[in-house]
Amino acid sequence: xxxxxxxxxxxxxxxxxxxxxxxxxxxxxxxxxYLSYHSGQQAVENLANQVMDQAGNRINxxxxxxxxxxxxxxxxxxxxxxxxxxxxxxxxxxxxYFWQQINxxxxxxxxxxxxxxxxxxxxxxxxxxxxxxxTRQLSGENLQKGTVFFQENRLPDIKNRKYYLLDSxxxxxxLVKFQALVDTRETAWYRDGKVAIGQTWSQIxxxxxxxxxGISAIVPVYDAQGKFQGVFNSGITLDGISxxxxxxxxxxxxxxxxxxxxxxxxxxxxxxxxxxKDNQGNPIRLPxxxxxxxxxxxxxxxxxxQYGNFNQIPKNLQFRVAVKGNTLFAKVLSYQDQYGLDxxxxxxxxxxxxxxxxxxxxxxxxxxxxxxxxxxxxxxIITSNLIAAPIQRLSQASRAIADGELSQVVEIxxxxxxxxxxxxxxxxxxxLQTSFETLENxxxxxxxxxxxxxxxxxxxxxxxxxxxxxxxxxxxxxxxxVLGFSQLMLRATNLPQEHHENAGIxxxxxxxxxTLINNILDLSKIEAGKTTFNPRYxxxxxxxxxxxxxxxxxxxxxxxxLIFQRHENVPHYIYTDEVKLRQVIINLLSNAIKFTLDGxxxxxxxxxxxxxxxxxxxxxxxxxxxxxxxPEELPKLYDAFSQAKAGKESQEGTGLGLAISRKFIQxxxxxxxxxxxxxxxxxxxxxxxxxxxxxxxxxxxxxxxQVLALSPGQPTYKILTVDDKxxxxxxxxxxxxxxxxEVKEAGNGQEAIAIxxxxxxxxxxxxxxxxxxDGYEATKYIKSTTKGNATAVIALTASxxxxxxxxxxxxxxxxxxxxPFTEHTIxxxxxxxxxxxYIYAEIQPxxxxxxxxxxxxxxxxxxxxxxxTQLYEAALEANSTQVxxxxxxxxxxxxxxxxxxxxxxRKFQFEQIIDLAEPLISNx
Numbered sequence: 001x002x003x004x005x006x007x008x009x010x011x012x013x014x015x016x017x018x019x020x021x022x023x024x025x026x027x028x029x030x031x032x033x034y035l036s037y038h039s040g041q042q043a044v045e046n047l048a049n050q051v052m053d054q055a056g057n058r059i060n061x062x063x064x065x066x067x068x069x070x071x072x073x074x075x076x077x078x079x080x081x082x083x084x085x086x087x088x089x090x091x092x093x094x095x096x097y098f099w100q101q102i103n104x105x106x107x108x109x110x111x112x113x114x115x116x117x118x119x120x121x122x123x124x125x126x127x128x129x130x131x132x133x134x135t136r137q138l139s140g141e142n143l144q145k146g147t148v149f150f151q152e153n154r155l156p157d158i159k160n161r162k163y164y165l166l167d168s169x170x171x172x173x174x175l176v177k178f179q180a181l182v183d184t185r186e187t188a189w190y191r192d193g194k195v196a197i198g199q200t201w202s203q204i205x206x207x208x209x210x211x212x213x214g215i216s217a218i219v220p221v222y223d224a225q226g227k228f229q230g231v232f233n234s235g236i237t238l239d240g241i242s243x244x245x246x247x248x249x250x251x252x253x254x255x256x257x258x259x260x261x262x263x264x265x266x267x268x269x270x271x272x273x274x275x276x277k278d279n280q281g282n283p284i285r286l287p288x289x290x291x292x293x294x295x296x297x298x299x300x301x302x303x304x305x306q307y308g309n310f311n312q313i314p315k316n317l318q319f320r321v322a323v324k325g326n327t328l329f330a331k332v333l334s335y336q337d338q339y340g341l342d343x344x345x346x347x348x349x350x351x352x353x354x355x356x357x358x359x360x361x362x363x364x365x366x367x368x369x370x371x372x373x374x375x376x377x378x379x380x381i382i383t384s385n386l387i388a389a390p391i392q393r394l395s396q397a398s399r400a401i402a403d404g405e406l407s408q409v410v411e412i413x414x415x416x417x418x419x420x421x422x423x424x425x426x427x428x429x430x431x432l433q434t435s436f437e438t439l440e441n442x443x444x445x446x447x448x449x450x451x452x453x454x455x456x457x458x459x460x461x462x463x464x465x466x467x468x469x470x471x472x473x474x475x476x477x478x479x480x481x482v483l484g485f486s487q488l489m490l491r492a493t494n495l496p497q498e499h500h501e502n503a504g505i506x507x508x509x510x511x512x513x514x515t516l517i518n519n520i521l522d523l524s525k526i527e528a529g530k531t532t533f534n535p536r537y538x539x540x541x542x543x544x545x546x547x548x549x550x551x552x553x554x555x556x557x558x559x560x561x562l563i564f565q566r567h568e569n570v571p572h573y574i575y576t577d578e579v580k581l582r583q584v585i586i587n588l589l590s591n592a593i594k595f596t597l598d599g600x601x602x603x604x605x606x607x608x609x610x611x612x613x614x615x616x617x618x619x620x621x622x623x624x625x626x627x628x629x630x631p632e633e634l635p636k637l638y639d640a641f642s643q644a645k646a647g648k649e650s651q652e653g654t655g656l657g658l659a660i661s662r663k664f665i666q667x668x669x670x671x672x673x674x675x676x677x678x679x680x681x682x683x684x685x686x687x688x689x690x691x692x693x694x695x696x697x698x699x700x701x702x703x704x705x706q707v708l709a710l711s712p713g714q715p716t717y718k719i720l721t722v723d724d725k726x727x728x729x730x731x732x733x734x735x736x737x738x739x740x741x742e743v744k745e746a747g748n749g750q751e752a753i754a755i756x757x758x759x760x761x762x763x764x765x766x767x768x769x770x771x772x773x774d775g776y777e778a779t780k781y782i783k784s785t786t787k788g789n790a791t792a793v794i795a796l797t798a799s800x801x802x803x804x805x806x807x808x809x810x811x812x813x814x815x816x817x818x819x820p821f822t823e824h825t826i827x828x829x830x831x832x833x834x835x836x837x838y839i840y841a842e843i844q845p846x847x848x849x850x851x852x853x854x855x856x857x858x859x860x861x862x863x864x865x866x867x868x869t870q871l872y873e874a875a876l877e878a879n880s881t882q883v884x885x886x887x888x889x890x891x892x893x894x895x896x897x898x899x900x901x902x903x904x905x906r907k908f909q910f911e912q913i914i915d916l917a918e919p920l921i922s923n924x
Contacts, residue, residue, distance in 0.1 A: 099170035115230035118158035130210035193231030206283035245269035573693030599625030749778030783812030
């Protein structure tokens with residue numbers, strides 16, 4: 001290690017101390033300077049936004065206050081008309097009413113009504129300085145601001161508008177006559193009012209003299225028959241808004257202006273006239289983009305470039321615009337009311353209003369940062385010199401300790417922290433060896449504790465395995481009889497078709513119970529992560545049909561309808577673990593039947609997405625109308641030994657079904673999900689990953705031809721069956737004796753040896769667990785003799801442990817079969833070890849669930865008209881129970897008709913029954 005250190009670049013300690021220190025100071029100072037400048041700019045922007053928000057709010061409040069009197073005036077006029085307070089045909093009473101309103105409202109500028117004949121009556125208050133100057137000139141009077149005029153147009157000369165000065169009672173005192181060249185009905189506000197649905201604002205209009213903008217709150221008036229009568233109008237000039245904007249002081253150079261969504265100016269703080277005259281001398285609106293003010297043009301140009309249309313501008317927008325080297329902060333707010341007014345309030349503040357102080361502060365901050373950097377650098381150099389020498393001594397001492405010289409003593413004076421560090425070095429040498437020894441002892445103690453814990457865990461696992469194995473053995477023995485005797489019933493040639501089907505159901509159910517036992521054994525493998533995936537090719541259609549037949553009777557007995565739906569894209573043959581898929585479907589359907597009181601259960605199978613070239617997802621959906629599962633129970637639904645409330649109340653099940661199902665589904669490359677609602681039902685959905693399979697012959701009990709007898713010309717084979725349970729012995733006797741075998745039985749190994757010595761059987765079926773003498777000792781005794789080597793001994797055991805098989809074969813057994821067994825495995829073992837030959841029955845196909853030929857309505861005529869009517873009505877009501885009762889009345893010879901109707905009920909295809917019966921009902 002020392003040689004490696006000596007080869008590394010030599011960097012002076014002082015440089016190591018100074019450079020990082022200086023770099024940190026430079027970084028800190030630079031960061032402070034940057035943050036100071038950046039925060040200053042951010043503060044400016046934030047302040048500008050706050051100021052613009054405040055200005056916008058003040059403008060908004062002013063507009064509300066200014067325009068509210070016009071809104072209220074026309075609303076009150078309309079309400080008075082609706083209530084019959086005013087008569088639109090009585091202009092004198094209408095004049096008095098208008099005078100009362102304008103006299104009581106000093107800020108009201110106009111109160112007017114115009115009818116469909118062109119007649120008009122109004123009071124107008126002069127508040128605009130421009131209007132006041134024009135009025136003084138035309139009247140020749142020294143009028144004051146706030147003077148009220150009365151004006152009217154009356155038939156027959158409706159274009160001759162008369163203006164009157166008033167006395168204190170609002171009556172006409174002096175007539176000032178002006179010629180109006182435009183009919184009142186042709187004015188913009190009247191046309192807007194005539195087409196309006198209710199109260200609204202007119203479009204903004206321009207006056208010729210003076211050159212001002214105005215707007216009116218208007219409302220159309222209709223009589224009781226819905227006939228248009230005229231328009232109430234309360235107008236206002238907009239120059240007062242510009243005056244308010246000009247007087248609004250929120251920033252030294254700040255400006256505000258108001259736009260409509262057409263891009264025309266409404267008002268501006270620059271007091272620029274928001275209208276101009278065209279070539280014919282007519283007043284027109286001023287587009288803001290043509291404003292004389294550079295800032296107004298720049299802002300509106302930016303908005304038009306960004307949004308293309310002023311209607312697309314957001315209701316609250318803030319942005320920056322550079323104009324002639326100056327940055328402008330701009331904010332656009334929307335002003336709207338319920339009567340259709342929609343303006344854009346634009347507030348502009350130049351950055352220069354705030355940056356002068358910020359720039360001064362930035363220069364001061366920069367100077368202070370540089371000064372601080374210089375002072376800190378000098379102090380860093382001094383400090384590094386004070387630290388360098390003691391650190392060098394500490395470095396030498398640490399190298400010595402690293403080399404194993406733990407007795408090093410370092411003495412440093414001066415710096416308190418370095419003295420403390422030296423003391424630590426001195427203590428470290430004396431404590432290091434003790435620490436090593438203590439650590440080693442602790443490691444040994446922990447290792448011993450882990451060994452003890454491991455042994456306890458192994459003992460517990462062994463106890464669990466023994467318990468499961470014993471439980472399996474006790475269950476397999478009676479199950480052996482169930483499966484065996486059901487096979488004997490299936491062998492019977494004179495068994496009625498119905499009993500044959502029942503025996504098949506017993507056999508399949510027992511076989512499923514055996515599968516459950518095997519999966520209970522697999523639970524420990526699941527927990528240990530040792531469950532294996534055993535894929536093979538199989539017939540998916542046969543699996544689904546078999547499950548439907550097996551569970552249909554159970555569902556029908558519970559008053560439920562079980563429906564299997566298979567999408568047309570589902571492949572016939574697939575490649576996956578058939579046993580695990582079968583158990584998952586049975587678990588989910590059994591739960592659905594158990595927790596559904598009425599209604600139906602539907603299994604829907606369909607093909608999903610293609611994962612790779614040869615792998616695809618196969619989806620299964622089980623939907624019931626049962627009791628449902630509470631939301632708080634869903635998270636623990638897949639925990640082992642966990643049950644929902646309905647499961648606990650039913651006192652059935654172990655709580656393993658869903659846990660095992662989920663593990664199996666995940667093992668097959670898929671997952672499961674659940675949706676449930678209390679009182680409405682539950683839907684389980686899962687998918688697996690699989691491949692397309694190749695066509696194979698379905699493996700059912702009918703796949704193996706039935707053995708009828710032994711072929712002639714063979715010796716009489718002597719068979720000894722040894723089992724402590726009589727029912728297992730009787731099963732083999734009833735299976736073998738009818739074929740021509742000579743069979744004897746023994747209840748334990750001692751009896752078996754006695755019979756063997758006297759009778760010398762060709763083959764012994766040996767159970768391994770028996771009282772008195774077990775099968776192991778009996779087999780060892782028999783195989784220890786020369787005569788015993790000529791006797792085949794085949795173990796029949798309920799054990800499922802693989803290690804048990806090796807022990808059995810080492811005891812001398814020639815072969816090994818597990819209980820419960822199938823008859824064909826017995827016959828195959830006899831043929832293998834004794835060379836037995838059999839006579840087989842020809843395979844007779846069981847009637848399919850579909851008729852040999854398509855049924856027509858004529859097939860129902862074997863039944864009475866009343867019966868056909870009852871069948872038709874039951875099918876219309878989808879009453880499966882009633883239809884099944886009616887099917888029982890059909891003569892047994894009509895097997896095609898019985899099977900067709902039964903399948904239609906099972907598939908919930910009542911429309912087929914209706915189509916079959918309906919022609920006969922119509923003919924009647």
